[in-house]
Amino acid sequence: MIDLRGITKRYQMGEETVIALAGIDLFIGKNEYVALIGPSGSGKSTLMNLIGCLDSATEGQYILNDRDTSSLTEDELAAVRNKEIGFVFQSFHLLPRQSALQNVMQPLMYRRMPDAERRRLAKESLANVGLSDRLGHLPNQLSGGQRQRVAVARALVGHPSILLADEPTGNLDSRTSSEIMALFDALHSNGQTVVVVTHEPDIAAHCQRTIRVFDGCVTEDFKKLSRVT
Amino acid sequence: MNIFKEAFRAALTSLNAHRMRSLLTTLGILIGTAAVIAVVSLLQGLSDSIASQFSDLGGNTLSLKAVNDQDNFRRRRLNTLSISDVDILQYQVTGIERVAPSLMVNNSIVSYKGRSISPQVFGTNTEYQLVQNRYPSVGRFITESDDKGSRRVAVIGEKVRDELKLPNNPVDEYLLVGNEWFKIVGMMEKQGEILGFSQDNYVIIPFSVGRSMMGVFERPYMEVSFTVGNLLEINAVRERALRAIRNSRHLQPGKEDDFKIEAADSFVKQFNKITGIATAVLAGIVSISLLVGGIGIMNIMLVSVTERTREIGILKALGATRRDILLQFLLEAALLSLFGGLIGIVIGLLAGLGIASLIPEFPPAHVPFWVIALAAGFSALVGVIFGIAPASKAASLDPIEALRYE
Ligand SMILES: Nc1ncnc2c1ncn2[C@@H]1O[C@H](COP(=O)(O)OP(=O)(O)OP(=O)(O)O)[C@@H](O)[C@H]1O
Ligand SMILES: [Mg+2]
Numbered sequence: 037m038i039d040l041r042g043i044t045k046r047y048q049m050g051e052e053t054v055i056a057l058a059g060i061d062l063f064i065g066k067n068e069y070v071a072l073i074g075p076s077g078s079g080k081s082t083l084m085n086l087i088g089c090l091d092s093a094t095e096g097q098y099i100l101n102d103r104d105t106s107s108l109t110e111d112e113l114a115a116v117r118n119k120e121i122g123f124v125f126q127s128f129h130l131l132p133r134q135s136a137l138q139n140v141m142q143p144l145m146y147r148r149m150p151d152a153e154r155r156r157l158a159k160e161s162l163a164n165v166g167l168s169d170r171l172g173h174l175p176n177q178l179s180g181g182q183r184q185r186v187a188v189a190r191a192l193v194g195h196p197s198i199l200l201a202d203e204p205t206g207n208l209d210s211r212t213s214s215e216i217m218a219l220f221d222a223l224h225s226n227g228q229t230v231v232v233v234t235h236e237p238d239i240a241a242h243c244q245r246t247i248r249v250f251d252g253c254v255t256e257d258f259k260k261l262s263r264v265t
Numbered sequence: 266m267n268i269f270k271e272a273f274r275a276a277l278t279s280l281n282a283h284r285m286r287s288l289l290t291t292l293g294i295l296i297g298t299a300a301v302i303a304v305v306s307l308l309q310g311l312s313d314s315i316a317s318q319f320s321d322l323g324g325n326t327l328s329l330k331a332v333n334d335q336d337n338f339r340r341r342r343l344n345t346l347s348i349s350d351v352d353i354l355q356y357q358v359t360g361i362e363r364v365a366p367s368l369m370v371n372n373s374i375v376s377y378k379g380r381s382i383s384p385q386v387f388g389t390n391t392e393y394q395l396v397q398n399r400y401p402s403v404g405r406f407i408t409e410s411d412d413k414g415s416r417r418v419a420v421i422g423e424k425v426r427d428e429l430k431l432p433n434n435p436v437d438e439y440l441l442v443g444n445e446w447f448k449i450v451g452m453m454e455k456q457g458e459i460l461g462f463s464q465d466n467y468v469i470i471p472f473s474v475g476r477s478m479m480g481v482f483e484r485p486y487m488e489v490s491f492t493v494g495n496l497l498e499i500n501a502v503r504e505r506a507l508r509a510i511r512n513s514r515h516l517q518p519g520k521e522d523d524f525k526i527e528a529a530d531s532f533v534k535q536f537n538k539i540t541g542i543a544t545a546v547l548a549g550i551v552s553i554s555l556l557v558g559g560i561g562i563m564n565i566m567l568v569s570v571t572e573r574t575r576e577i578g579i580l581k582a583l584g585a586t587r588r589d590i591l592l593q594f595l596l597e598a599a600l601l602s603l604f605g606g607l608i609g610i611v612i613g614l615l616a617g618l619g620i621a622s623l624i625p626e627f628p629p630a631h632v633p634f635w636v637i638a639l640a641a642g643f644s645a646l647v648g649v650i651f652g653i654a655p656a657s658k659a660a661s662l663d664p665i666e667a668l669r670y671e
Contacts, residue, residue, distance in 0.1 A: 090582055091665045111586045117664075118584020129579045129668065133278050143583040145271050192582070 038064040038087055043096035045082050056082040058252035059096070064231065066197075069224040071240035072197030072233045072262060074249035080233045083122045083249065084202045087119045087231065087254065089113050093229065101197060118146045122191030123203035128183045129177040130190075133223075136162060137171040142185075147194070161193040162186070165219060188219060202233045217242050276597035279569070280604070288564040291605025293558025294647060296639045298606045301551050302613025303620065305551030306630035308540050308623060314628035324394055327503060329354065329510070329526050337370040344523045346487045348476075353513050354491055361501035363493040368475040369486040375468055376441040377429040384425050384625055386442060388475020389484025396490045399446040402437040411450075412471040419447040422465035423455045442468060454632070468576060555643070558605065558652035566598050566655035577659050591660040598652025599645045606644025610637055636666040 045057040056079045072080045085091040086098060089105055098105045101120060108116065117123075130139050137170060139140055140158035149157075164186040175183055184204060191199055201220070205213035213236075221242055225229050232243060240246050248256035280287045331344040346366075355364045370386040393399075394406045411418050419440055420612060427437050435449045447470060456464030470478075479485050493502045503526050512523060570577070577590060617630035 085665050088582070090668070105396055111588075112582065114584050116585040117582060123582050125668075129575070129582070131576060132580060142580070146584040146586070146589060151270075196585075 037068075038231075039097075039099040040087075041097040041099070043083075043086065043093045043098060045079070045086065047062075048092045048263060055252050057086070057093070060066075060254055061176050062247070062254060062257075063232070064229070067224070067227050067229055068218075068231075069229075069244045070231045070241070071106045071243035071246045072231065072249060073235070073240050073246060074255075076219070076234075076235075077178075078249045079252040080249050081202055084200055084231070084233055087198070088123050089116050090199045109161070114118050114146070118143055119194060121211050122194070122196035122199045124184070124191050126203040126206040128175070128180075130183055130185050130186055130205070131202050132175055135172050135174055135188075136167060136186045137176065139175070139186055140193050143190060157193055158189075161189040164192070165189045172245070180208050180213060184208060184212070185219070186217055190215070197229060197230055199230045201231070203235065204232065205234070205236070205239060209238070213239065267598075269431040272589075272593040272596045274599075275593050276600050279573075279597060280601060283569075283621050287601055287604070288566065290561050291558065291601055291608075293402075293554055293561050295517060295558075295609040295612070296646050297551050297554030298644055299613035299616065300554065301547060301640055302610050302632060302636070303343065303616040303630075304543070304547050305631040305636050306614065306617030307621060307627075308543060309633060309636075310628040312537065313631055314542055323501060324384065326398075327491055327499070327506070327526050327528060329491070329506070329524060331487075343484060345484045346489060346524065349513055350510055350524075351489055352575050353414045353509050354489060358502065358506045358509050360495065360498050360505065362492045363392040364489060364491040365389050365396040365397050366472060366489045367393070367485055368479075370443070370470070370475050370478050371486075373443050373478075374441075375425065377428070377431060377438065380429050382425065382428045382466075384422070384428075384474075386470065387467065388472040388478075390472045393469070393490075396492050399453055399456075401451035402454045403434055404449070405480075406451055407469060407471050412473050415473045415477060416471060417445055417447045418450045418471065418472060420451040420453060420461075420469040421449060422453050422467045424465035425468055426452060428466075440468070442470065443466045445478070458626060479639050486610030491599055494519075511601030543630050549626065555647050558602070559647045560603055561650040562598055562648055563654055565601075566594065566652055567658065570599075570655050570659040572593065573659075574662060574667045574670040577662050578670065580660070581664035582668060586588025587660040590662075591656045594656035595649055595652045596658045599648035602651075603641065603645040606641050609644070610640055618668055635652060652656075 040060050040062040043057055043060040044055070047056060060083065072083065074080050074096065081092070086093055087100075087244065089100070092106070100116065102185075103116075105113065105116070105258070115243045118135075130136075134142070135153070137158055140161055144154040144157060157170065158216040159168070162171060166184055166186050167182060167189065170178060170182060170186075173182075178186065184207075188201075188204075199220075204220075205216055208216065217239060220230050220232065230243075234240055243260075245257070245259045247254055329346065331346050333344050337343055351366045352366060354361055366389060368388040370388060372383075373382050374381050375385040375386065376382075385413070385485075389407065390412050391407050391409050392402070398405070404420070406420055407418065407425060419442065421431075421435060421440075426430075428431075429440075431438055431449075436447045437450055439450060440447045447468075453465070453469070453553065458464065476485070491506075491571075493499045506526055510526075514523065516523065580590060597625065617632065621627045621630040
């Protein structure tokens with residue numbers, strides 16, 4: 037699945053070089069449920085963006101589903117983002133002028149799928165997150181929790197092999213947070229690979245495996261044998 | 266063309282979100298197309314009406330005129346045609362069918378029962394009606410025996426009858442032309458007006474009478490119209506006539522012609538030349554206004570790309586390729602420009618119709634469909650061209666930087 041080998045990411049800020057990731061080796065297998073934790077500025081988001089093929093490493097090799105991503109063209113990377121990755125962001129990142137349904141239909145457009153088929157799959161995906169009654173609503177007509185559920189529906193509509201969520205509950209209260217996490221739990225038990233970045237220990241507690249990042253390095257990586265309920 | 270439809274819809278949504286801004290942006294294009302359509306519709310209406318007024322002029326008619334350059338005017342030594350030029354056409358050039366000289370009688374006052382006007386008075390022969398394809402509607406034309414006998418008879422245009430308040434059938438009334446009495450024998454078919462000038466304000470008298478009315482020292486202004494028997498030979502006949510007249514006017518080889526022989530429909534050609542120039546000037550103005558409009562569109566699209574940086578980042582995160590983004594923004598620019606063009610076309614059409622109806626006697630405005638299609642196509646094209654820079658800026662945004670954009 038996800039295979040990171042010696043990944044570094046450096047930002048050149050004028051004279052100064054910021055090392056966001058300092059040589060990360062990491063393997064995440066199919067149907068794992070992983071929490072990435074660590075203090076602010078430790079490089080969690082940078083790592084997530086790399087895994088999601090939104091960003092590329094300065095050094096190192098990233099093999100996703102047996103393909104070396106560094107050899108892929110820009111269009112091939114777009115196709116990987118479209119087919120392999122479902123991304124959920126802290127600030128939802130919904131398209132502001134499009135309804136919930138249209139937002140969820142959007143990724144399928146890049147697969148050149150017929151309209152009716154896209155609509156059907158998008159409705160199905162929204163039903164899975166319990167939003168069948170909000171199809172025509174614009175993002176600003178939805179609550180934070182509902183927006184994040186639309187985002188999850190959009191991330192999952194194309195049946196990606198990996199669901200990445202960067203602090204998905206960061207903008208939500210604890211009740212809606214646990215709704216979202218319940219959704220992730222259910223996805224995981226249906227075989228979905230899930231990686232979540234979080235600050236909160238009780239979010240991390242949902243996951244089977246916890247990876248701690250500090251100053252761009254993995255400092256801790258442990259698996260629970262079974263989930264505590 | 267699913268992707269196209271989606272891009273179209275996205276473009277519409279975003280234009281709709283900024284209606285006022287879109288309208289203002291597209292004003293340059295709007296005004297440009299409105300101006301073209303208005304002017305083209307007026308010119309086209311005008312040239313349609315002129316072409317139809319001249320269409321019954323025979324294509325096999327040529328006319329011979331003297332040519333004067335500025336030097337001649339300054340020295341007051343004007344070239345004129347002479348009777349011998351008429352004779353040469355009549356008797357020496359083969360292929361000519363009929364010859365009708367028109368001799369202008371200068372400064373002639375025409376009076377009837379105390380009213381006086383000064384129409385064009387010219388002398389010609391009986392061939393005139395066949396050569397010019399104009400016939401009397403009442404009475405008869407000048408005959409050969411009128412000419413031979415130098416009879417004081419006249420054929421008038423309708424305008425002359427109206428102005429002099431002659432009876433409806435003016436035949437057998439007497440007119441005073443200069444200081445001689447003429448009997449009216451006929452009245453010509455009405456020609457109507459061209460650009461507000463009546464084409465019926467004339468008195469025709471026999472050629473021989475016209476000659477006798479000219480003073481001995483006056484140099485008469487004369488034109489000769491003639492028809493060619495076989496239309497296919499028209500150029501050959503024209504060449505022969507040119508050579509014969511050069512000979513008779515004793516022009517040395519190498520010296521320029523001091524006369525010209527041209528097709529009778531040259532007024533139409535002249536007019537087409539003028540409309541051609543007008544169109545070229547217009548095209549210049551329009552291209553400037555489209556350029557300005559295009560820059561406006563480019564500007565607003567660049568603003569829009571910046572405003573929507575995050576949105577573009579989202580689309581890229583969802584798997585949009587460069588081409589997808591490029592297409593969406595190009596289409597948006599094209600639509601923006603096209604809307605301006607379409608509104609401009611409507612305004613231009615209305616303006617053309619309005620102006621044409623405000624000017625008395627002006628022919629109705631008319632726009633050929635291809636001009637409308639061209640205007641619409643062109644405005645969309647301007648959008649595409651000026652949309653390229655903003656669209657490629659959008660397409661080449663880095664996904665993660667775009668997402669992080671505040
Ligand atoms: N575009 C950039 N240019 C320069 N430095 C960057 C850039 N993006 C990230 N960094 C730096 O990389 C480091 C890691 O950032 P990252 O966003 O991955 O942290 P994080 O672990 O997600 O923090 P948080 O928990 O606050 O979201 C930070 O020190 C940050 O300043
Ligand atoms: Mg972060």
